[in-house]
Amino acid sequence: MKLKFKVQPYQTDAVEAVVDCFAGQPMTGGVAYRIDPGRKAQTSAFEEGFKNADLQLTELQVLANIKDIQRRQNLPMSDSLVASAGCKFNLDVEMETGTGKTYCYIKTMFEMNKRYGWSKFIIMVPSIAIREGVYKSLQITAEHFTESYGKKARFFIYNSKRLHELESFSSDAGINVMVINIQAFAARGADNRRIYDELDDFQSRRPIDVIASNRPIVILDEPQRMGGRATTESLPKFKPLMIMRYSATHITQHNRIHRLDALDAYNQKLVKKIAVRGIQTRGLAGTNAYLYLEGIDISKKAPVARIELEVKLKTGEIKRQIRRLEFRDDLFTLSGDLDQYRGFTISQIDYNNDTVEFTNGVTLSAGEATGDVSERDIRRIQIRETIKAHFDKEKQLFSQGIKVLSLFFIDEVAKYRDYDQADERGEYARVFEEEYELLKAEFLSELAIDNEAYVKHLAGIDGANTHNGYFSIDKKTNRLKNPDVGSRSADSDDTDAYDLILKDKERLLSFAEPTRFIFSHSALREGWDNPNVFVMCMLKHSDNMISRRQEVGRGLRLSVNQDGDRMDNPAVVHDINVLTVVASESYKDFVGGLQSEIADTLSSRPRKATEAYFSGKTVTTENGPVQITPALAKLIYRYLVKNDYTDDTDQIAAGYHKAKTAGTLAALPDDLKPYADQVFQLIDSVFSDAQLPKVEDGRKPKTNPLNANFDKKEFQELWGRINRKAVYRVEFDSDELVRKCVGALDSQLRVTPLQYTVQTGIQSDEITDDQLKAGDGFKVTNTTTESGGSVYSQVKYDLLGKVAENAHLTRQTVAEILTGMVPSVFAQFRQNPEHFIAEASRIISEQKATMVIERLAYDGVEDRYDVDIFTANQSGQDFSKVGSKLKNHVYDYVVTDSDIERRFVAELDTSDEVVVYAKLPRGFLIPTPVGDYNPDWAISFKVGSVKHIYFVAETKGTMSSLKLREIESTKIACARKFFDEIGKRVSADPVRYDVVTDYGKLMELVGVSR
Template structure:
């Protein structure tokens, strides 16, 4: 499969920000010059070269353009073309020529948002608008170089379709100088990718770029490069601040320099900003969850315990603990088990003394904690007692597999392959060639933990998840994990990558080639590899979009920030067709990166958010009048400058609604209101500029806007909250929780007659059809057509009907229909013998379709007749409150929105966008006291199957006619869009609730089907 690329507005904005800085530059391509022929011998073969047109704009014009771009994004205006901001010195510094070029433009884009795509597109757009064709992409490491080259390959077809031309690209190599010759002599778009080590190091190979070379006609490669006046694109320029690189840049004689990074240390002219807050809040990257592991000592004991999680079951919550157990053989082994309150771990360990006194006294699913009678408390993710590094690594591997399986179960049906990535310090931990099976410690532990968890998942998977069950059971354990490391060419064995003397980055091309070559293949379900082990030094080469779980099985160090680590998995995922999973309504439901850390959740989150906060330090901090004054807003009538009056009105709006605090900083109230789409309306004078004003407010830094980093274990539980105990809900629950049975009497002959009539008028069986395509090979075939399987064309298509492929199969027609409609064989025989021979004759044309359609029509008639005679009788039994806590850990929390105020649970697990909207309206309605998404266990028996209503709602007394309401929400009320079985169940439910109202004699419980909150209020009747 191929990853598909599409035009995205935020990336287009980044491209236009750069290109518009040169507005007024005339289009001029193919500016020719004579390439330096070098030696006397070389003069016999003079060649014409093509260089970039010089800038025709004055410094004043350029600065005006840059400021215009900055204004439209509310970025601080550049003081001068040659002024830059030194983040380390925290001051602006005037300087003449920076790196030999007086035009330096900075583009800030968060990791994972596609900055490589953006500057490649910028290359094409610059060529289209201005004719420039010579570009050099400069990178700080082998890792990034190989990634950029792969991106150029992957996007080539996409940009050819968009711009009608191809770019020629290559990696600079001093031993392949013919490519440099072509770079100069070719008139089309040419892109050279070069890493800084190729020109700023002192080795003989690296110095060749500055030497006169015999194999290059006694010319210096750098002279040939500089004659092209190339446009330099620096990828991660903050890593190129060394003296050697800075001194070398002028040697390239760049026309201008574009600098792309998520974390600029030195800012020249920032023309575009898409920082960590923008990327997260605009849902352009994955959200983050963390599973932390904390070690704590217990005084006076070496009892090993690890609390993996708290699980909610139908009976009571359980603590999933890992502990030591004495086996019958006398061997002591660590096992993971689930325990309830009052469990004595001494007994469970078969008499290990260290567990004396460890009896579970409380399991708190709200705090995710378990307490013991000896006073010890553990929270999820904590390990205590005899814990060493090997134990922590095993726990990390187990947690990674668990997180992977949970995510995979959710995404498999959507065609999204889940990948998990382990970073390790040395190959021997994964592949140990001194062992008989070549498996290292981590590979061995992985297989042990994977098989145990896989078998557990297979035993718990719901019946309706059969496809995923088959997929999971069909993957061989040994093939589902793989190592991506450098290969020693002599021994053909994995080896640790080479790293530079002063760098943690790998300089090993072979290792990156392995990873990048498999990038797209790994996204296919046909490829069994789902778990990847790679060297920590290779981190920058890994940016596969479908990495959903990351685990750092390495020693902690200070050379890599947490932002760098999580950056490898932030890209938005793709499905098996290569389409991005970026629909605004579901992007963060699907795209969540789980990081399994070797530190506590609190520590990891605190440090990560601190790094994000530091990275957005350049944002304004206060939303006061002064901030808004002088800003421009785009309107249909043109630009509007915010004057003192408008600035004061905006400020008052924020103040009045508590959207700013006493220090004029954006408050959490604003952030929450915006997230929930409940912002107060702007005053009339400001209403025409609402979108622009909100954008301005959003550009102010707010601690409350930092990404919400979930605890990766927490979403498994959805506890009942205090709303459940409210008298309004308890009174509603007591009215509807009584169980009932139904009885029905109907005339069998009447049913037979109605079924015959329905079959004769509506039974339409589709005959089996065969389509025959005739084709011939195309006249001229390109290599591209052959590779794409496009070398033949269809000349004729013919559709024919044929006999049933099952014509030799003997069917028990009466038995099949009797089984599917729950009627006696004799009744089915009466129906079939009563229909016209022509109708029954359709059976031969397609037996399977005949049985399916006949069953449907008979069931519909049966339901219609039964419901007319249906009666409900209450029993002495009632539903226990336990049904509200049953199967909590099996819920798909990707369908849960924000924490709610009036719901009996903290979250509502919804089935559709329609339901999500309905929840938000219920939760913010003044008329609603409390409401509940009814649990799956609350069932009303009907002749066509058990029925589970959606919602139970209690209203404020006096606000509506019906205080209590049980609702079924449907996206459409059209009977054409409701299946017959659904309609039948709804009719039965109406009768059921009619019986309830007869019992309680106050007619306060209402049941109906509604499409939205407005329809609900129509039905309950506002007083």
């Protein structure tokens, strides 16, 4: 796999914001200077160097440029340049985690070189993890930027033992990038201080002096983690021409020239949505009854609760099991009469609020565990929930070529890898494998038959091979170890911890790599991520070192498919890209904490919509940018007050956001209408709690509720004609089946004989050593392919058993068929037994199917399909495959399985003749001798002013029987019988049924002119 990159407008805006700060700077190639040779000979090849040209603009000119940029983005205006770290020019670029800030500052380097000729850049990072991530980004974007700019950048990681790279950095006239982590120049260790020492192996020069001679442009990645005294004192020694700081969270403010914060990123659909599955414990007074409410499902009859409880088995062993429980179920009886469950009879299951009530007054919420609950129990529940969320997401995305990854954060290696155990598995690894295999078996049994490719993929990966741990490695013992976490760094110091996550990112994203679950240390923060992390689990104690937002940030990047394409189609981006967090606290607590942390980072956003805020802001017209006058600002303010869109403190009210979402905002005054979109953008830039990203409950998957079309009399009439259940009868004698099968085998059975190849060769006259090693000492002189009676398989076959199994007949019936065959035809068995069995089974099955259809009869029963099948089992639907909201369907959206179905829906929904239609739910089944059959569509047509035609349609890409699988053809033929026989008994105007390739074919069959 190869990750692909494309030009994104929002990233281009971030680049231009930086580059335009220096508009007016003349284009100047690298300024030549004499490199300090140290003790080297004066004729050294590295004598001439090229440094960044000095800034030709005055401080006032740069400040004016910055103000122009801030004005066009409606950012707070800078009164002056903010000097820092010995540098006059300090630019802050705010970009939310996952939006590609590394890509942006790499592109900024190319753009600065193109416009101004600057070519020496240093990227400073706070940790090795970030350093490795940046270096990987430079590698994988190299080709992309070469195509865009026609040149390559030379980049390297600073290493005090490879100082010759500094010579190249200085002497090369092209774009040169040095990546350095702050420990390399701000730590106290002797090796780290070498950058300031005169070194014998560097011609008695100080590396810092050689670097500073280039007047580099310094880029700080995650500057909030580089605010220590040692770092701030060291930065001036690099003599930066300017400093650019990129982060989602700027603690120290300089001149902010770009903002893409958490709200912008979410609203522009540049990052994943977040869903949370909270896990919490709650003590029950006076009882030690263990209970865990996993969730609530909608069923055909009533909601069903998935509850884990202790059950006494027949062996006397007490084991915790998950049971699907209904209203009035008695847990005392279900547990095997365990006393702690007396009084626990379910009195209510509330799907809307995700709660279960018991007759003893106890109420349990989804995600709550009560009673005898240990920390170990909670961790097992979290691991189970993570695997379940992973499977749900994987089922949805596998067909789109998107690999799903799940990440566990843990606080010590021993929980994952325990070297005191014979198999070296820690507690979490052991629990994971146990839960994975149980859930995989359950999940596979529930998958639909049309998920054949995913079933095969999932079945082929076992629990032991699909998880891996990524930690530091002790080089002495070659064992995983906890990272060396300092009081400030909170990061690992070992590059080996990040190989697969960072260096082999493409391999991890490939289906060929079985790793799907990653266990890593909770110290991992900024610096690494993977676009396809869809589930994240916090298997660790809560602490204040790492915020929820930092943890969630590891999975916010939009996913990619197997072709390396980013899944960023705005129409479906948030149906595909949802990050599920399995938290060790309640849903409410986690979401509240996360949103509070997000709100704290929005410091640059105004809090009040006042006249003063709007006045002076810039809007764009056909004639260029225009500033909002005080008079227009007063109009905006009065508009908000008049419509109660602000409160008494001038903060934006929730009513404004509700009206905007519903499309019912009051009209703007006429003087503001030419700038309407931009006026609303200004209003939206004023922060209010109602703007915070909506965090979904991961236990309540998106559903597709029935709409008013379902209650239309035309659909209810159609449903009443087809919802009758039935049983089938097939009456034929075996003798007739035997005769037909014998005749078909004698006339149709043709078996390809086994073949073998004979090659003749002779040893070469002269043989070299290389030929001997390569096995080329002989020369082939003749090749002959033989077939027929001289070749027989030596394997013994159960011929009767195999054919009986394939054709679903008794051994006796198969024996009668085979013994009735012409001997010469049966003799083909010896020529190729495998082919004989396959062909004989096929021919016999076809004859049986023909007779079944000829003699098939359906008898209706009193039972009918309940309308609940339209609402049952909606979880896990792939809403990335839905189109726009529909007009005539009984649901707002249709989850289609193919392009044929998508085109079919588009025409059904725009047809004047179609009153209402439905994609029949999977629960609607017609019994047939070759398995249950689920038709595709039920459609009600209106002809003229009165007459209605009711139709059930099956959509297929081709009508050719040769291209339909045998089992499909048989089911379709049985369905024709079903609707013909049952339909006539239900109504004098029965429902029609047929197979169609498209809407035009359907209209031909219906007999309605288009």
